Amino acid sequence: MKKIIRVCQLIVILLLMVSCFSEEFPHELKELGYTVEDLKSFKHLEKTILAGKIPKVFFEEVRQYSVFQPQNLLDYYFLHLQGYSIIQSLNRINHPNFLSWEDKTYPAITVEGIILVNSKYGLSWGFFPTELVNLQGVGFIKRPNETMQIKKSALSAYSLLYQAMQSQQLEPLVFSAYRPYEKQKTLWEEADPLNRMYLAKPGHSEHQTGLALDIASMESGLTDYFENTIVFHFLSKHAHEFGFILRYPKNKEHITGYPYEAWHYRYVGIFHAQRMHEQNLCLEEYLYFNYPLPLNPN
Numbered sequence: 001m002k003k004i005i006r007v008c009q010l011i012v013i014l015l016l017m018v019s020c021f022s023e024e025f026p027h028e029l030k031e032l033g034y035t036v037e038d039l040k041s042f043k044h045l046e047k048t049i050l051a052g053k054i055p056k057v058f059f060e061e062v063r064q065y066s067v068f069q070p071q072n073l074l075d076y077y078f079l080h081l082q083g084y085s086i087i088q089s090l091n092r093i094n095h096p097n098f099l100s101w102e103d104k105t106y107p108a109i110t111v112e113g114i115i116l117v118n119s120k121y122g123l124s125w126g127f128f129p130t131e132l133v134n135l136q137g138v139g140f141i142k143r144p145n146e147t148m149q150i151k152k153s154a155l156s157a158y159s160l161l162y163q164a165m166q167s168q169q170l171e172p173l174v175f176s177a178y179r180p181y182e183k184q185k186t187l188w189e190e191a192d193p194l195n196r197m198y199l200a201k202p203g204h205s206e207h208q209t210g211l212a213l214d215i216a217s218m219e220s221g222l223t224d225y226f227e228n229t230i231v232f233h234f235l236s237k238h239a240h241e242f243g244f245i246l247r248y249p250k251n252k253e254h255i256t257g258y259p260y261e262a263w264h265y266r267y268v269g270i271f272h273a274q275r276m277h278e279q280n281l282c283l284e285e286y287l288y289f290n291y292p293l294p295l296n297p298n
């Protein structure tokens with residue numbers, strides 16, 4: 001009998017403890033979809049969740065991304081309420097200046113296999129692309145003591161684009177391909193300071209990736225006149241079908257950080273090139289609107 005009384009006492013104590021705890025669990029959290037278990041894991045975010053009335057369904061989704069920053073939870077949610085997708089909310093808060101000029105540089109980032117190099121994101125002197133091959137089977141400018149190189153994948157794609165142009169009696173020429181850090185450094189140092197706005201700083205030239213080509217016609221060379229040639233018109237219409245994008249388009253200078261260059265093409269693969277073409281986005285915009293971007297180092 002004593003034993004039974006003891007067990008009953010224990011049960012009553014346990015029930016009291018449970019009821020005390022459930023009384024502590026805020027009703028608003030329950031309404032937002034959270035359970036006592038959730039609160040145990042995210043106790044530190046309870047105030048934020050309550051302040052923003054952030055539903056569990058949003059919280060669960062946003063925290064799946066590795067770039068999620070708990071201290072920014074409320075900001076992400078407010079942007080999402082304004083109609084931004086979760087990815088865009090993350091990028092807008094984590095990278096407020098991604099699409100505008102900034103007096104800072106960061107190490108180049110790779111998103112969805114695409115390496116991003118621009119006036120902000122740069123490569124170190126020690127970055128050398130793998131699988132570089134000599135440019136061959138396509139038209140290019142021959143300079144003494146110079147072998148043009150490019151990544152194998154980009155050459156395969158460009159060979160097909162070149163053949164398509166040749167079948168239209170066009171004769172495009174590659175004026176520039178892979179350029180190592182040291183070469184860019186020499187160009188930068190030798191350049192007239194007034195002309196440096198047209199030149200990438202060492203580490204900030206896409207040519208260092210081995211994925212960029214300067215393509216023009218013999219008649220135009222790398223001048224603004226290239227825009228008026230049939231080769232340019234063909235590239236504008238078809239380059240994306242072969243995986244190439246016009247990297248520094250007109251009217252996107254404030255985003256790419258480089259002046260418009262009708263001749264500078266970048267290999268990104270057919271899937272991404274076609275989507276950028278359809279959405280009329282430059283590379284920075286395309287990555288920013290579609291993929292969570294890695295956090296910048298502090």
Ligand SMILES: [Zn+2]
Pocket residue numbers: 176207212213214263264265
């Ligand atoms: Zn170029």
